[in-house]
Amino acid sequence: MTQAYVFTRNGGPETEALVELPEKPEPGPGQLLVAVRAAGVNPVDHKLRTGFSRPGAPPTRFPVVFGGEVSGVVEATGPDVTGFAAGDAVFGSAATGGYAEYTLLPVGIAAHKPDALSFTDAATLPIAAATAYDGVNQLDLPPGATLLITGVGGGVGVAAAQIAVGRGLRVVGTASAGKKDFVESLGVVHVTPGPGVAARVRAVAPDGIDAVFDLVGGADLEAVAVLVEDRTKLISAGDRQTIARLGGEPVLRLRNAEVLDEVAKLVVSGTLRPYVTRTFPLERAGEALRAVEEGHIKGKIVIEIGA
Template identity: 70%
Template structure:
């Protein structure tokens, strides 16, 4: 039976386990995909810890990890057009993606270009698309300055590159150990360590920042919010309630195949590099998740399910 990696209840890593399950059957508007690669994201362990998106139902347990995959269509559900068995695709699964097979709804599934690897494609439905949606939402002109908190992670890496592709200057906060990496993205590095973050940002951007894309939340979000007068230019993918209290907002996700097509185009065109810095086979999924949960990963971590 096909294997998957799941959690059996809300809690810490002790709730995680490998399971075997029947091969899923695609329903109307769905594709069954043989997974080649699955992206690992902070939301994966946060859901295990009990995070719930507004209006989301309680997951059926055991719940398989994973919110972005790339693979090959194995079966097509009723009413599906535009896809065929054998097509290489990527998108947001329902029912988890750390698995040998996953179900993908057609509206959030795109064809994988030939010039895009499965590993890179698996980083785009969450991190790449969130970054793209947020940069578009801010709607900054070329030459504007964008502050990105937590720029060294998967979403931050994509934000910095997409913003740069649009002619936007990027200042990014990250640990001292990520300084060289952040600068390789074309961003100005600001140390996230210790007090005085606002002062360090002002020194790095003496003309001020025009917008903030927050990927940290909490006290960091509250500190950097004071750097922008127009709070419509304060968005977060980490702390929507905190941003709302400060007059900002969450990143508004489009969740469409058209956005996936666009971020794939940026990768193939050389304007966006996913920076997959670590890959693990499915049997080492616990290590992959720990690498992200521990908060020290640079770029993206990917689980490679099949060659």
């Protein structure tokens, strides 16, 4: 028997439960069975619970284990797996959910964890940091350019800001007033969101905004889209409908091991700090989700599971 935190149907927190699964998942071709040490918590986790699904996703089979990014230790490998062996410390995108004692990782989106990188920090990289890395690369701004990040205080925003600053970009970011000091500690010019946000951004960036990396969507995205004329420099990590209507593009996720290796190197080198601000044990996974769902967290929340 193994423990996992699941949702049993689409809906709100009432659908969540900590359950005992009858057995460990069995690794198939190209998969790793991983004993999970830590799992990152992301907004997409609670969105999936409410019924959100990506185009082309297979029908949901309940119960669904929460979580898409993990770190842990390889317990077994499936057929045709090379480059990994039992006992290897790894991190990557979970195929069978991350809020669990065991999960499966496809080798194409798994990487070896450097010794200098903790399991807790590694669990923040496969979704949040990798999305940030892909988005900053997609915008391809030269040093000295000015980047606006909406929702800069969350997990993706904190990573994107650090990566951008490390490349010599000037970063302006929107976040609640309560996150001002935290955001400024990242080297970001803080602007409060809400009515009049475009004017406030112009006031702190009188030479203009060269690109927008949106992490909020909806009305917040619409309010700042007017700041960039080149719509290839308007990207969103979450709101595909609004970004398409505005003529911009979604963040193009590469979802490969090479990106994971690169973001891990950024952490080890000191360029990227994961900023894990709270951790929870698996039995308190619901509290971790509520904290992210309410939207007031600075940085990342991680569920610590293994020894």
